[in-house]
Amino acid sequence: MISEYSIGAFARESGVKIETIRFYEKIGVLPPPARTEAGYRRFTTEHLKRLTFIRRGRELGFSLDELRDLLRLVDGHAYTCAEVRALTLGHVAEISAKIADLRRLEQVMSAIADQCTGRRVPECPIIDALFEARPL
């Protein structure tokens, strides 16, 4: 049970790159760790817990700003589950909207590509479609 990590060990342990860890510290989502005499960072298991929170949150599509908000709530023990739930559901809505957009896009692109004959210029329907002014 190691309880202190150099930044390299911390990176290996957490699966987050060294530069990203320093970046998180710089923007204030990860608290600055203690330093050795030479100025090397010393991370603790507390930092690991917090970084895990951030990494998971990022994987789930939360922005660093949103994670900062969540962490502020957690740090202050001042959140209600309902509060967090609202933030999360707002997210789900965004994700659903993005999916809908991409589905539309996928259909248009596929439809255009399907018209392709493989012949030479100027019968390429993709190029033609791009030159058309009408909206999607």
Added chain:
Amino acid sequence: MISEYSIGAFARESGVKIETIRFYEKIGVLPPPARTEAGYRRFTTEHLKRLTFIRRGRELGFSLDELRDLLRLVDGHAYTCAEVRALTLGHVAEISAKIADLRRLEQVMSAIADQCTGRRVPECPIIDALFEARPL
């Protein structure tokens, strides 16, 4: 039938913002237009055609780099439809992958939010989920 536009008129006609038009010129996807004595840009219908191409391409999710490639092909009349089709199908694949990712995300988020009771700390399943180290 107007054939020359100031940047403002061009923006209105194309639906692309003035700053974006200047940006497109700067990065070389839109050729630099002629200038008046005072240095004002004078766009032509050729520019409009090209900007339409770019706008449509962006709407379809092509990056500006990809559009630069497509335009190079179009400018040189050197493309085959198959070439363009390959680029397009590569795109469709990317879009499909993104959709799959988001769908997985949507499910995980919804599942987590559904466990919510609305009670206070420390029973919030969302916060708990974020502190868990296991992958999605």
Added chain:
DNA sequence: CCTGCACCCTGTAGTGACTACAGACTCAAG
């Protein structure tokens, strides 16, 4: 002729979430 206003110009900096250096320092092993 003057004033005001809309329009235009360039250049720079900001966004989000990192990533990639450059140049210097430290530490441990051989």
Added chain:
DNA sequence: CTTGAGTCTGTAGTCACTACAGGGTGCAGG
């Protein structure tokens, strides 16, 4: 004592814009 791996700071790059700041221009009304 040297070598190599690890670490430090700070800056700049990515993508596709967007938003200024600080100036110049063009035209109409008074």
